[in-house]
Amino acid sequence: MNTPRPDRTPASATGRFVALYVVLLVLLAANLAGTLLPLGPWAIPARLAVAATMVAVIATTFMRLRQGTVLVRLVAVMSLLWILFLFVLTFADFLTR
Amino acid sequence: MTRTPEHTVIVAHQFENLEQQFDADLLGMWLFLVTEALLFSGAFLALAVYYHQYYDTFSAAARELxxxxxxANSVILLTSGLAVALAEQAADQGRRRAALLGLLATIAxxxxxxxxxxxxxxxxxxxGLMPFLQQPFAYDGPNPHNAALFYNFYFVLTGLHAAHMIIGxxxxxxxxxxxxxxxxGARVARQVRIAGLYWAFVDIVWVLVYCSLYLVGR
Incomplete structure (x- = not known):
């Protein structure tokens, strides 16, 4: 059985890949430009938020998470959950000593 | 193993069809990438803890990078991510030459x-900013002892990333x-797709390495 997969990339996907690549470059430029602005205490959250957005774009587009099976998406979300546990529980201990 | 009459597609006996086998292949690669993500997460967590503790020293050390x-390297790696995505798409559509060009561009x-x-x-x-291999640490900023810790994180994280790049x-x-x-062709397309997942993961790690080591301290 060799039926076409539902996530098979159509030819129009090229435009979407290029568009989101441009978005990634814009986000990178924004993060670089942000170092020139006096953002004060918002500087670190802003830089990390831009980086997190870039990661989300790469995962959903280049890694095709949006077209992935439910199981693959579940694995991706669960990995984020474990990493969240790692950071939240460690800092909960570290910051309350 | 099952052979279909129209294609010489080989499906391992534990799978019902090729689609199920490919889904299992993708899931296996994702599970592997999760273990890789947890490996890097441990290093990022340690960096975050020490950054919190020695923020001024770490920021000063980061400005030397x-x-x-x-x-510019980030732009290069993001471009390689696009190239491998286009190579995957071309292989999927049976365009051998375009797929090969995309892969060669990614490698270059x-x-x-x-x-x-x-x-x-x-x-x-x-x-003199390598605080290991018996090298004299010539950092002239504040708290060189703590700055050496930052450079250890820098070389471990970027070195680990570079090792993953070499494997990729x-x-x-x-x-x-x-x-x-x-x-x-169909099999090559599936293999390129799975290899592309690894390369995209390497992209993701670099985005986080670049932000946390080079930009957070600025």
Whole structure:
């Protein structure tokens, strides 16, 4: 059985890949430009938020998470959950000593 | 194993069909990438804890890094991510030549990235910023002892990333050879797709490495 997969990339996907690549470059430029602005205490959250957005774009587009099976998406979300546990529980201990 | 009459597609006996087998292949790669993500997460967590503890010293040390050169490297790696995504798409559509070009472009961009990274390491070695291998640590900013910790994080994280890039490049070179031969186009497309997942993960790690080491302290 060799039926076409539902996530098979159509030819129009090229435009979407290029568009989101441009978005990634814009986000990178924004993060670089942000170092020139006096953002004060918002500087670190802003830089990390831009980086997190870039990661989300790469995962959903280049890694095709949006077209992935439910199981693959579940694995991706669960990995984020474990990493969240790692950071939240460690800092909960570290910051309350 | 099952052979279908219209294609010489081989499906392992534990799968009902090729689609199920490919889904299992993708899931296996994702599970592997999760373990890789947890490996890097441990290093990022330690960096975050020490950054919180020695923020001023770590920020001062981070300003010594070649942040614009690394920014150019970010552009190169993101471009290689696009190239491998286009190669996957071309292989999926049976366009062998375009797939091969995409893979070769990805490999070339990856090599340029490593060359620039090598230049960075060389200039840091010359500036005496390598606090290991019996090298004298010549950092002249505040709290050199804590700054050495930052540079240890820098070399561990970027070195670990570079090691993953070298593995990724080796995998992509194998994919380029398989694409060049093109013995079973559909199979090559599936293999390129799985290899592309690894390369995209390497992209993701670099985005986080660049932000946390080069930009957070600025």
């Amino acid at each position: 070649h942040w614009l050169l690394a920014g 961009l990856g090599l340029v990235f490593l060359a620039i990274k090598g230049y960075e390491y060389h200039s840091e070695y010359q500036a 490049l080796a995998v992509l070179m194998v994919m380029a050879v398989l694409t060049w031969r093109w013995r079973d």
